[in-house]
Amino acid sequence: MISELKESYGGLFEDALLAEINQVGTFKEVSAGQKLMDIGEYIRSMPLLVSGAIKILREDEDGDELLLYFLERGETCAMTLTCCMGHTKSEIRAIAETDAKLVMIPIQKMEEWTSKYKSWRNFVFQSYHDRLEEMLKTVDSIAFLKMDERLLKYLQEKVHIVGDSTLKITHQEIAYELHTSRVVISRLLKKLEKLGKIKLHRNSIEVISVD
Amino acid sequence: MISELKESYGGLFEDALLAEINQVGTFKEVSAGQKLMDIGEYIRSMPLLVSGAIKILREDEDGDELLLYFLERGETCAMTLTCCMGHTKSEIRAIAETDAKLVMIPIQKMEEWTSKYKSWRNFVFQSYHDRLEEMLKTVDSIAFLKMDERLLKYLQEKVHIVGDSTLKITHQEIAYELHTSRVVISRLLKKLEKLGKIKLHRNSIEVISVD
DNA sequence: TAAGCTAGGTAACTTTTGTTACAAATTAAT
DNA sequence: ATTAATTTGTAACAAAAGTTACCTAGCTTA
Numbered sequence: 464m465i466s467e468l469k470e471s472y473g474g475l476f477e478d479a480l481l482a483e484i485n486q487v488g489t490f491k492e493v494s495a496g497q498k499l500m501d502i503g504e505y506i507r508s509m510p511l512l513v514s515g516a517i518k519i520l521r522e523d524e525d526g527d528e529l530l531l532y533f534l535e536r537g538e539t540c541a542m543t544l545t546c547c548m549g550h551t552k553s554e555i556r557a558i559a560e561t562d563a564k565l566v567m568i569p570i571q572k573m574e575e576w577t578s579k580y581k582s583w584r585n586f587v588f589q590s591y592h593d594r595l596e597e598m599l600k601t602v603d604s605i606a607f608l609k610m611d612e613r614l615l616k617y618l619q620e621k622v623h624i625v626g627d628s629t630l631k632i633t634h635q636e637i638a639y640e641l642h643t644s645r646v647v648i649s650r651l652l653k654k655l656e657k658l659g660k661i662k663l664h665r666n667s668i669e670v671i672s673v674d
Numbered sequence: 675m676i677s678e679l680k681e682s683y684g685g686l687f688e689d690a691l692l693a694e695i696n697q698v699g700t701f702k703e704v705s706a707g708q709k710l711m712d713i714g715e716y717i718r719s720m721p722l723l724v725s726g727a728i729k730i731l732r733e734d735e736d737g738d739e740l741l742l743y744f745l746e747r748g749e750t751c752a753m754t755l756t757c758c759m760g761h762t763k764s765e766i767r768a769i770a771e772t773d774a775k776l777v778m779i780p781i782q783k784m785e786e787w788t789s790k791y792k793s794w795r796n797f798v799f800q801s802y803h804d805r806l807e808e809m810l811k812t813v814d815s816i817a818f819l820k821m822d823e824r825l826l827k828y829l830q831e832k833v834h835i836v837g838d839s840t841l842k843i844t845h846q847e848i849a850y851e852l853h854t855s856r857v858v859i860s861r862l863l864k865k866l867e868k869l870g871k872i873k874l875h876r877n878s879i880e881v882i883s884v885d
Numbered sequence: 886t887a888a889g890c891t892a893g894g895t896a897a898c899t900t901t902t903g904t905t906a907c908a909a910a911t912t913a914a915t
Numbered sequence: 916a917t918t919a920a921t922t923t924g925t926a927a928c929a930a931a932a933g934t935t936a937c938c939t940a941g942c943t944t945a
Contacts, residue, residue, distance in 0.1 A: 521810065523818040531813065545803030554810055577795060584788060584795075591802040592756030598809040599732065599765055602742065606816050606853055607734040610932070633892065642817055644933060649893060665892065665941070821902070844922065855903060860923060876911065876922065 467513045468566060471537045480580045484511070488566040493559045500540070500557040508567040509543045512536055515563025516624045520556040520640070529605075530617070530640040532597035533560060533624050541594035544573070544587060561625055611651045613641060615660060622670045630668045678724045679777060682748045691791045695722070699777040704770045711751070711768040719778040720754045723747055726774025727835045731767040731851070740816075741828070741851040743808035744771060744835050752805035755784070755798060772836055822862045824852060826871060833881045841879045 468485060476484070488511070493499060500506065502522055510517075517534040519542075534540060534557075542555050576583040604613050617637065622628050638648045652668070655661045662669040679696060687695070699722070704710060711717065713733055721728075728745040730753075745751060745768075753766050787794040815824050828848065833839050845863065849856045863879070866872045873880040 521813060521817075523814065527818065529813070529817045541802070541806060545799060545806070554807070578792070581789070587799075588756060591752070591806070594806060595752060595756070595802070595809065596765070598806065598813065602732060602740070602809070602813060602816065603734065605813065606732075606740045607738065635892080645893085646895085646934075647932060650895085650932095653894075663893085846922080856923090857904075857925085858902060861902095861925085864924075874923085 467564060468511075471513045472511065475537070475586055476582045477580065480576065480583055483572070483576070484566060484568065487572055488568050491565045491567055492562070493565065494562050495559050497559045498556070499559060499565075500543075500553050500555070502553055502556055504553050506543050506553055506570070508569050509573060510540060511566045511568060512538050513564040513566055516560040517557050517563060518560045518640075520558065521554075522556060527642055528556075528639050529642045531555065531601050532594075533620070535624070538593065539586075539590050541590050544590065610641070610643060610647060611654060614648065614651050615655060617641060618661065618668065618670050628670050630670065631666060632668060633666060678775060679722075682724045683722065686748070686797055687793045688791065691787065691794055694783070694787070695777060695779065698783055699779050702776045702778055703773070704776065705773050706770050708770045709767070710770060710776075711754075711764050711766070713764055713767050715764050717754050717764055717781070719780050720784060721751060722777045722779060723749050724775040724777055727771040728768050728774060729771045729851075731769065732765075733767060738853055739767075739850050740853040742766065742812050743805075744831065746835070749804065750797075750801050752801050755801065821852070821854060821858060822865060825859065825862050826866060828852060829872065829879065829881050839881050841881065842877060843879060844877060 468481060468488075472481065472484070489508075491510075493515075499510065499517060512534055514536055516536075517540070519531045519534065519540065521529045521531050523529075540555075540557060542553060545551070573587075577587065604616060608616070614637070617640070618630065621630050621632070634648045634652065635645045637652075638645045641648070652661065652663055656663050660670070660672045662671065679692060679699075683692065683695070700719075702721075704726075710721065710728060723745055725747055727747075728751070730742045730745065730751070732740045732742050734740075751766075751768060753764060756762070784798075788798065815827060819827070825848070828851070829841065832841050832843070845859045846856045848863075849859045852859070863872065863874055867874050871881070871883045873882065
């Protein structure tokens with residue numbers, strides 16, 4: 464475990480903190496598609512992402528989903544941070560986008576480390592900042608872009624996250640994450656294909672242009 | 675100044691911190707409509723809102739605006755927090771929604787207080803949390819609601835913020851903040867009036883139902 | 886091989902939102 | 916008082932997005 468921790472967080476945390484994390488943290492491996500946290504659940508530990516990617520989703524009363532953003536290596540869920548502190552329920556759903564490795568930190572340690580380690584404080588602040596930035600990007604997309612632009616952006620981000628320009632995904636799954644209907648997605652994907660930006664196959668989409 | 679500080683932040687901060695704030699902070703009064711911060715500007719001090727309300731706006735490349743949320747008494751701009759720390763530019767625009775009073779804190783003090791005062795740390799964390807929650811609400815509105823629902827919600831929130839059920843506002847101004855066109859707003863306002871939710875007058879809107 | 890399932894394509898239609906244009910009412914300015 | 920500017924109302928149309936329905940291609944599996 465030490466090696467992977469050091470790889471992802473070595474530059475961020477001082478050795479004493481790394482050692483503590485190593486001692487009190489629990490290593491966890493999840494496979495793609497696995498649910499890590501759901502709306503309304505209480506949070507008992509804080510995840511440090513060591514490898515892979517996690518997607519963070521929001522849901523409305525009708526159960527319709529919307530992708531908010533992805534977490535990558537070296538990041539944590541900012542929602543967790545305050546949910547822990549305030550002992551409130553989760554406002555979001557977290558699902559492993561790829562196979563992923565995490566270190567789970569018991570929440571009691573969080574406050575302790577906040578006074579004890581400057582690097583921890585900075586990490587927490589940085590996480591909040593990053594998450595707010597991601598939320599701004601999300602707002603920009605849904606407020607200012609039309610669905611075809613959002614779709615292309617979504618595909619390009621997915622390519623970045625999974626590290627493969629061919630995405631194994633169905634139109635229905637995309638529709639869920641962008642909160643629209645399958646027919647709309649099929650229509651716009653066809654349009655993007657005609658523009659030469661992607662190539663469509665059964666169960667997969669090849670993203671050509673990433674610019 | 676002490677009295678207003680104590681009123682808004684007395685329950686939050688320990689006396690020693692209040693005293694420091696009082697010493698190093700500069701009192702600032704702004705009137706409704708005044709711009710406090712713009713996109714791309716560097717942030718040199720952090721505002722603690724003592725009275726009034728501030729609206730936080732986002733802008734796209736075309737200069738189109740979108741209202742993100744309001745700050746009220748006892749709150750601060752979470753964006754500022756990290757912009758200070760990372761010495762990055764502001765991502766948002768802040769405009770006084772009502773006449774407002776602020777205490778401006780030099781950013782050097784921020785980090786100092788973060789190690790020194792637990793209540794300051796908690797305040798900063800709480801601010802981040804509140805801002806993330808606001809952003810979630812914003813995303814919910816623009817992603818899951820139709821324009822007429824967003825409009826009604828907007829009007830009701832405005833009533834809360836200004837503390838008056840009659841809003842002095844034009845259709846055009848609403849259109850800017852919701853990022854749509856004046857014609858759309860006029861149309862939907864007429865519909866809401868027919869439903870008995872509001873009453874329309876020139877330069878003002880009376881909000882009837884707040885449920 | 887036949888039946889059944891899933892994924893995707895597409896037509897036809899509706900609703901929602903955005904755009905253009907113009908008129909009427911009110912207020913402000915000269 | 917006349918002119919000009921602002922605000923609102925509304926019609927007519929266009930574009931974007933959502934819905935329903937049905938078809939076909941390719942797997943799966945009985």
